[in-house]
Amino acid sequence: MNIYTKITVFVLFLLLTFPPLIAQDTPSIDKRHRIIVTSDFPMFPVTNSDPDDVQSIVRFLLYSNELDVEGLVVSAGTFDMVAEKKNMLAVLDEYDKVDENLRKHDSRYPTANALRAITYEGKGNNNGISIKWGCGKQPVEDIIGEGKSSEASNAIIAAAEKPDARPLWISVWGGPREVAQAIWDVRNTRSKEELKTFLSKLRIYLIACQDASHEWLMSEFPDLFIIESRKTYHGMFRSDDTAWIEKNIINDHGPLCAIYPPKAMAGPGVIEGDTPAFLNLISANRGINNPEDPTQPNWGGEYKRKKGTNHWVDGPGGSTISKWKNDFQAEFKERADWCIE
Template structure:
């Protein structure tokens, strides 16, 4: 298979963005990155909203400004993706830009419908499932729910809410808590902490370690400096609309990072982790479908291990920043050879992006073959295999439940293109902390294996496949 014949995505997530753009530069920064992935999404609504930081005005004109800049680059962008994965025209994005409520929180939500609310209701009705990405206040979503509750039957309301998947950047008005209280069955990812204490939130891992003071020495902070952004992002007609950061760059970006179709994760499984972070259910009874921050333990740039919710995002920083910089290069020229493009993974003969599921018995050896993977630019590929332990754990101390799996290189080239891994035996386990004479068996378990394939282009790009190895009798 060559690059031009790569098949279309099997599906694209439907997305509505609610953004308090103009309250500070980070929403415009996130929107600039977001549109570079517009060919991987169905963008149904771009709604300018209020928040606690911008209570009485909305600014859809700022969305139009970025969409217009996108329009100058879309032809170049399309030269760097297969014919089956083309970018939408700027006119189609302009057609879904709306203003939300020009008032704060629930007091505004109980007033007259905004044009943004009307479009959001229409978008939810038209989809089987839609992601509502909340970068500011949540009152447009709250107003949509109030309107449907008032005008439709209970069954119709339940159908409506069952389609919604929310990823919110904490709570930036009183509408988010109201939604979770009155509609607990809505799938809702949000960091919960004291109001305005954003340094506690997982999403701050996108770039916030210096400003908020966490995990110093862990993330590669050089990739989010003003100097790096000026050199690698704020270039050309499109990159020039990316504003200088004031607090932290792109605090809203985690909402869509795990929706990018790179093979790393399933966004409907927040506990799996990915570029957008890792989250677990707050209430295991599933009476509420709210997902809270979860931690990862990651070896940082300084060689120390950091355990935090922010680490679930910054652990991928080289990947998501490299991908951003490479796509900015796409906007500069229609010449395919002028820029880098992501590798294509072929794992055990399968070229898809979906998770590979394997069922094996205790103690078996699993063989994984990615040697047929290739790069559209003819670049050299590096194969990296990772056992992602935290998604298999049910508590902070992962080592009590999940052993570390090792990978043996069985490729003839000795490049890790083919590996094998032994899963734990039936009687394998770890010492019980309260009684050293006892062994806690690992037992039946599903292990997460991540394959990352990296090219050696000027701006390295990555592709992924996740393997779920279900171990039992």
């Protein structure tokens, strides 16, 4: 046996006998869920939208260590139908004041600068597109199509086309115009096979029905993975009252938690109607569910598959979220404490 054969045999022996020792310095593959949040994000104090988006973003940022955040999109929605990136950047200024404390608990918390770099503005009534709130209010051609791309829709395309085997979850809190525009652009500039590949990477979670592009996505793309929550998200409403929020989140928990509004359109306390659009991924991290199967019990609610499609729609109802209240609220409280500990 020559020296090269001996070396080969010895290396194989080490690999088979002590694999952890050989692999310990090898970078691990990021198994976190990739996500882009698109929110009709208002200024705060809130004057032109629903305060529950601010509630949800506080919770989301406290979970940003568990997700591979690839975009924060400010889209148009609710009343004024404006999209202003400066509002999200203002929240990140508050996150910037607590993120070092958060990283003492988990080094994977992104820096505020990293999140600023992936914050994008969509189009709305403040920059050239007239959007009406709700479904059935206008032709979809009014809000998506030629010349209506934005930095947000372009960022969605770029993220989906990365050489990454993981699907891209798009958590839609406001109107889905930016997602729809991205898909429109790909459909009109690429081959059918390229469009199919693009769509196969997307996992879209729609909260309510906020503009005409919602109906377009549901009707035009039956094979596109969509969770449509028209009512199930109500199970998040009033998970706790104002007294609980003030004690455990708002007061004495640092600048980020201090901006959490004590009430929203649906009433006082925890409303967070948009939060289920990412809680399904958090419970998946706990081993509770496979997010590819929305019929399974999970923190984001259970849905039933619409026959002949890759769409999941309201099924058992809001109780499939509210029954997990004690679990996700205990974690929320703990993470708020991390901001000051």
